[in-house]
Amino acid sequence: MNYWLIKSEPDVFGIAEMKAAGTEPWDGIRNYQARNFMRDEMDIGDLALFYHSNTKPPGVAGIAKVASKPYPDHTQFDKKSKYYDEKSKEDNPRWILVDFEFVCETPNYVSLEDLKAEAEGKLEGMAVLRKGNRLSITPVEKKHFMAVCKMGGIKKPNELA
DNA sequence: GCCAACGTTGGC
DNA sequence: GCCAACGTTGGC
Numbered sequence: 001m002n003y004w005l006i007k008s009e010p011d012v013f014g015i016a017e018m019k020a021a022g023t024e025p026w027d028g029i030r031n032y033q034a035r036n037f038m039r040d041e042m043d044i045g046d047l048a049l050f051y052h053s054n055t056k057p058p059g060v061a062g063i064a065k066v067a068s069k070p071y072p073d074h075t076q077f078d079k080k081s082k083y084y085d086e087k088s089k090e091d092n093p094r095w096i097l098v099d100f101e102f103v104c105e106t107p108n109y110v111s112l113e114d115l116k117a118e119a120e121g122k123l124e125g126m127a128v129l130r131k132g133n134r135l136s137i138t139p140v141e142k143k144h145f146m147a148v149c150k151m152g153g154i155k156k157p158n159e160l161a
Numbered sequence: 162g163c164c165a166a167c168g169t170t171g172g173c
Numbered sequence: 174g175c176c177a178a179c180g181t182t183g184g185c
Binding site: 031 | 167
Binding site for chain 3: 007009030053054055056057058112133134135136
């Protein structure tokens with residue numbers, strides 16, 4: 001069981017859309033490190049902090065969980081998609097994703113500012129707090145995941161899975 | 162809208 | 174395989 005943080009822009013696909021969709025292929029990831037996490041390290045049932053980026057204020061808005069094994073991102077073959085990748089071949093797809101399933105919204109929104117306030121406390125070392133971090137998927141330590149859940153008002157994060 | 166950080170591309 | 178140019182992310 002691993003824990004993650006996934007970023008999404010709420011103007012494009014936020015926790016509300018995630019809730020409405022139920023399950024959603026996490027497509028459009030075009031970064032090898034992020035792809036490798038999905039392809040190599042995620043398992044069904046892994047939990048993720050759903051983070052709103054590029055918004056005011058940025059922060060954790062909910063929880064999602066991995067709902068599929070890794071499989072090719074169909075948008076890479078779709079010429080009409082902005083994620084189309086002409087260098088990717090169907091018999092050797094470059095971009096791999098997993099589905100995420102809505103779990104819950106956090107009763108309290110945990111802003112980046114709130115997270116930063118614990119950067120030298122209970123969230124010390126958390127990837128999203130490191131300067132210059134742009135990675136859209138990062139691993140999260142269990143203790144950090146639990147701490148963020150508590151900050152978000154989730155009383156029993158152990159029972160989410 | 163700015164810009165720092167940093168990943169990717171492509172010439173050599 | 175180096176590295177300059179370029180593009181993107183994402184906080185501010």
